[in-house]
Amino acid sequence: MYNVTFYLRRLHSLVGLLVLGIVILEHVMTNASSLGGPEAMNSGLAMMEMIPKPIFYGLEIFGIAIPLLFHAIYGIYIALQANNNPGRFGYMRNWMFTLQRWTAWYLVPFLIWHIFYLRIYTKGICGVPMSYELLDSYFTNPIVVVLYTLGMLAALFHFCNGITTFCMTWGIAKGPRVQSVVSVLSMLLFLAFALVTVAFMAHYVLF
């Protein structure tokens, strides 16, 4: 009657691209600043600490927690509606569609672990602020390094391929040519982000 599905689905799409997109860009940029050494990263983190606490918590709750919970829970519901079939229909975009769902499945446990351990336990309960040194020592465990690198790459792929599907979902890219141009551009963006990710993860491990 009121087309609830339509609005929920469009909201899921907007939240994924605009809200969670900003969150992931912030993560890439902050971590990339570690390539400039401890001072560069710590001064950036200190700038964030200067945001008054009520505003910071407000942003965390309304800008990250609620949108992420909505996108993740409704996303699981969406992913369960697909019967991924790249084995039978191995076309490029069908693989992307499948990877969009596989990365989502990886992100569910990864983000629960990431948020509970670093944000809620380490920073919230133990009161240890985020710093270059903290991450540098956290990333001495090879299993953590591998799982975090995969988590970052999964989120980045999911986001970049999401730009392509967003353009289709909203009817922005209509014809076959513009759709493949958008697809190629967003994968180039993913490659660039992936290189940055590998660089800062390697930097944490090696230096």
Place this chain on the structure above:
Amino acid sequence: MAEEQKKVRFVIERQDGPNDKPYTQEFDVDYRPGLNVVAALMEIQKHPVTVDGKRVAPVTWECNCLEKVCGACMMVINGKARQACCSLVDKLDQPIHLAPARTFPVIRDLLIDRSVMFESLKRIQGWVEIDGTWEVKDAPIQNPYTAATAYEISHCMTCGCCLEACPNVGPQSDFIGPAPTVQAYLFNLHPLGKFDAPKRLNALMGKGGITSCGNSQNCVEVCPKNIKLTTYLAQLNRDVNKQALKNIFNH
């Protein structure tokens, strides 16, 4: 003729009734130039003997036009959804595997029930309202700028290839699928049909409508009539967005 007759091996997934267990049987058919899957099934029907020499019930399937216009003969051939009547044996890897398109209820062997697509066409109002209290004059002229698009979409033969390939169509989802969705655009383009465009767009915004598409683009890859389904899905996405704005701000 000294040469030995060349044979084509068919591995067919069969099923005796809607609720029976599927099983496979293999048949050899005499090769001849230009042989297609429907012609081979007709040979099997005439002589339903498996490769082990067992006489079995003839394989059931559906076909009608034999020239890729009716849609009836859709089945899964070597893993892909396609029309049996235009699948040339020469262009297929052998042995040739045939199976029913299980996105639809199987009636028997390769025969499926595609009536769900008809129900979906009713849901999106896939027709033009012509009966009324007004006088019916000559047919209205088509917009020459959209006539080519309308002609292209009107080729849809509800074969169901696109539904079989779509990962979001199946028992796990209520998506009506690409074919009925895109038909809404055909009727929205029609000079009389466009009066009902808001009705169709609202139907597409409902549960199982256009929002259930996840952009895997399998539909456009498999459509035997080469309908640019994903292009029209994107167009309809634009149209439902506009309709949503109207729904919100016009009341």
